[in-house]
Amino acid sequence: MNRDLPPLETVNQVPSWQARVYNRLLKFGFKRPIQKRSQISEVRKVAAFMDRLAVMPRGTQCEGYLTDGLSCHWYRVPQSCSSKVILYLHGGGFVIKTPQTHGAMLARLCGHVGATGVMVDYPLAPEHPVQQAFDDALKAYERVLESGVNPQQVVIAGDSAGGNLTLSTLVAIRDKKLPAPAGAILLSPCTDLTLSGASVLGNMDRDPMLSASFLAVVRDSVEGSAGMEADPRYSPYHAELSGLPPVLVVVGTEELLLDDARAVAAKLKQSGNRGELRVWQGMPHVFQLLHRVPEAKRSLGECGEFIRQCFGRSPTITDVSRTTAE
Structure with a gap:
């Protein structure tokens, strides 16, 4: 994928001191502990401990619904409007969920936009085939429309594996x-399960969160058949990407998945879609989860502005691809 990468331009020049502190905390509090775990159950215990540290924004209401096998949680903040929806697909390599952490970030994003958040509680691998996650993502979008929400008042968002689900759902x-x-x-998306980007190896030591051992656990947990990692159904980077709505791609320079994000942003542009790529210097995987870091707050604000622009956009307008950076 590297031949299609756009020039590396970053939003910020240097990371804040808060970002540098959190990078060290992630490295010693998350990355190193999971490097010592070879079983997915052990990795989940580390993630669950980190999840308990999340702080939900004041005034957030969360309601869970299970209908015909589809599980979703609806998030509302004081600013929420029921006619605007952010459909969120959480990350975690298809094998982990951290509802408090992702729910808190979704609630903050809803506050920027005045929207209601819907997070899909899709079944996890390896207990369930990964295809069920893709099926549930599409089913959730159909349910949102069936509830009477105008599709032009819906934005789909996701991080990491959820970024994969988001792009696959658009297709x-x-x-x-x-x-x-x-x-x-797409926040720090993993849209190419072949993991062929040079940054997978180049950022192995720099990435404060992801490690080769974790990626191996994920691969072993989700791989259902030989060659599925290059199948467009599961690796949407390899799909035909024309005719999609505007897409914002956000990533940090320290990530194993840096080149994945850059490559999919370039392919979206080459396919005739409108989109933006925002690369943040010194930032880790899905840094928007770190709500006390200035860059996380600023990036969520930019995501909110992007959503407001999407909600105000006429569906008849022909969008022209562009990449922005300060």
């Missing part, structure tokens, strides 16, 4: 000729 919506959402956001 499925297009192929099934469903009404398109207003836009989408």
Whole structure:
């Protein structure tokens, strides 16, 4: 994928001192502990401990619904409007969920936009085939539309493996000729399960969160058949990406998945879609989860502005691809 990478331009020049502190905390509090775990159950215990540290924004209401096998949690903050929805697909390598951490970030994003958040509680691998996560993501979008929400007031967002699900869902919506959402956001996405980007090896020591051992655990947990890592159904980077709504891609320079994000942003642009790529210097994987870090607050604010622009956009406008950076 590297031949299609755009020039590396970053939003910020140097990371804040808070970001540098959190990078060290992540390295010693998350990355190193999971490097010593070879079983997914052990990795989940580390993630669950970190999840308990999350702080939910004041006034957040969360309600869980299970309907016909589809589990979703609806997040509302004081600013939330029921006619605007952020459909969120959480990360965790298809094998982990951290509902407090992701729920808190989604609530903050809803506060920026005045929207209601819907987070899909899709079944995890290896207990369930990874295909169920993709099926549930599309089913959740259909449920949101069935509830009466205008598709042009819906944005789909996801991080890491959830970024994969987000892009795959956009492709499925297009192929099934469903009404398109207003836009989408990919935070530190993993859209190519072949992991062929040079940064996977180049950032192995720099990435404060992800490690080779964790990626091996994920691969072994989700791989259902030989060659599935290059299958466009599971690696949407390899899919035909034309005819999609505007997409914002955000990533940090320290990530193993840096080149994945840059490559998919470039392919979206080459496919005739409108989109933006925001690369943050010195930032780790899905840094928007770190709500006390200035860059996380600023990036979530930019995501909110992108969503507001999508909600205000006429669906008849022809969007022209562009990449922005300060």
